[in-house]
Amino acid sequence: MQRVRxxxxxxxxxxxxxxxxxxxxxxxxxxxxxxxxVRCIHGDTLETTAQQYGDNRKLAFSFRDPAERFxxxxxxxxxxxxxxYQATxxxxxxxxxxxxxTPQQILSDLKSCSEVAKSAAHFALAHIQHIKLGYVHYFHSATRLLLEHQSGNILLCIETPKISMNLLQISTALRDLPINPSSDNLHANPLDVEQLDESAHSxxxxxxxxEYKIFEAARQVAKDIGFA
Incomplete structure (x- = not known):
């Protein structure tokens, strides 16, 4: 009997x-x-998945502009x-x-002349979930991400706004996963939240x-594998 690999x-x-x-x-x-x-948790990274499943494990993920994510x-x-959720x-x-x-206030205080304000901003960046776990946490560096791509390990890499319009392609990348998309909105924030001004973007x-270097590397990977 032939063994299935x-x-x-x-x-x-x-x-x-x-x-x-x-x-x-x-x-x-x-x-x-x-x-x-394997549906990973927030703590999982390129490094931890390689340690747990081997260097030949494959990867799938989404990404978005760092300012939007912030x-x-x-x-x-x-x-x-x-x-x-209800995450205290x-x-x-x-x-x-x-x-x-507001996030604008944090970014403004990062450039403040007041050491107290600047320290408070750095404290917030180090303690707010998802902000403290940025692309450096998940991917380490743009070089590491591109090495995974060159090794053929990345099967799905897609920018957030493109997810809902590419479900068939996502299904194929996820080994013909029979998808049943949720009606949940991908962008859960209310439309009237304060956005960043040009100074904050700078x-x-x-x-x-x-973060921006990794974001650009992810965009290149997405383009290379057909998710641009």
Missing amino acids: KLPTLCLLHVGKTGGTYLRNLAREDAYKQRNI VSAFYSRQRQGRPR WTPGEAIAFKYFE TMRDHFGQ
């Missing part, structure tokens, strides 16, 4: 505030298991995940949200340079 584990990374929950819920749990697809992360945690603030988050009402690019 098991497919390498496909790790669906859960990069916070990029539509990862939507991707995780495209199908029933058993459909993922049948295809040896705004989404701030307001999501300010709401404690509601209405979808950590002590650090409680302090951060007592001090800051601060983002200055302070989160590595």
Whole structure:
């Protein structure tokens, strides 16, 4: 009797505030298991998945512009995940949200002449979930991400706004996963939240340079594998 060769584990990374929950819920749990697809938690990274499943494990993930992700992360945690979740603030988050009402304020204070304000901004960046776990956490560097691509390990890499319009292609990339898309909105923040001004965008690019390098690398990977 011929033995069926098991497919390498496909790790669906859960990069916070990029539509990862939507991707995780495209199908029933058993459909993922049948295809040896592991739905990772927020702590999982390129490094931890390689350690657990081997260097030949495959990868799938979504990504978005760092500034959009920053705004989404701030307001999501300010709401404690509601209405979808009820994730109570950590002590650090409680302090951060007592001090800051908008993401714009954090970025403004990063350039403040006041050492107190600047320290508070750095504290918030280090304690607000999803902001503290940025692309550097998940992918380490643009070079590491591109090496995974060159090794043929990335099967799905898609920018958040393109998810809902490419479900058939996503299904194929996820080993013909029989998807049953949710009606949940990918962008859970209310439409009237304050967006970043040009000064804040400039601060983002200055302070989160590595995040933008990884973002651009992910865009290149998406283009190469047909998800641009």
